[in-house]
Amino acid sequence: MFTPTGSFGGFSVRDVDEAYAFYTEKLGLTVDKNDMGILDISLPGGGVVIAYPKGDDHVPASFTILNFEVADIDEAVDALNERGIVTKIYDEDSEVPWTDEKGIGRGKANNSGPDIAWFKDPSGNILSVICG
Numbered sequence: 001m002f003t004p005t006g007s008f009g010g011f012s013v014r015d016v017d018e019a020y021a022f023y024t025e026k027l028g029l030t031v032d033k034n035d036m037g038i039l040d041i042s043l044p045g046g047g048v049v050i051a052y053p054k055g056d057d058h059v060p061a062s063f064t065i066l067n068f069e070v071a072d073i074d075e076a077v078d079a080l081n082e083r084g085i086v087t088k089i090y091d092e093d094s095e096v097p098w099t100d101e102k103g104i105g106r107g108k109a110n111n112s113g114p115d116i117a118w119f120k121d122p123s124g125n126i127l128s129v130i131c132g
Contacts, residue, residue, distance in 0.1 A: 011065045012054035013123040019051050022122050026083050044068065060124030073115040073131040077102050080119060080129065087117045
């Protein structure tokens with residue numbers, strides 16, 4: 001019988017110390033570094049995801065690895081931009097050409113889904129803020 005006692009997600013990063021600084025200082029998350037150099041990132045609302053070192057072998061995820069739910073997408077994007085985080089990562093030639101000048105895909109306005117803005121961590125992994 002399959003009876004798990006817990007679960008967590010994980011993704012790789014190029015540099016653990018750089019990732020630690022980003023997830024704590026830029027995003028304000030609680031992050032612990034264990035004895036093996038793996039980051040335990042506590043997520044809002046509960047849950048944990050790990051970030052493990054890959055060094056020069058790291059390849060950024062080509063998909064969104066973490067979504068942060070927010071009450072106000074514009075406020076969240078402004079706060080990220082003020083912290084030096086770029087949310088305009090897609091342009092008119094990309095696979096997501098429908099983002100505005102702030103990088104927000106306004107799905108609510110045309111009933112095509114939630115409002116969402118993507119950004120990258122220092123290792124190039126894709127994250128988002130989403131308001132549904």
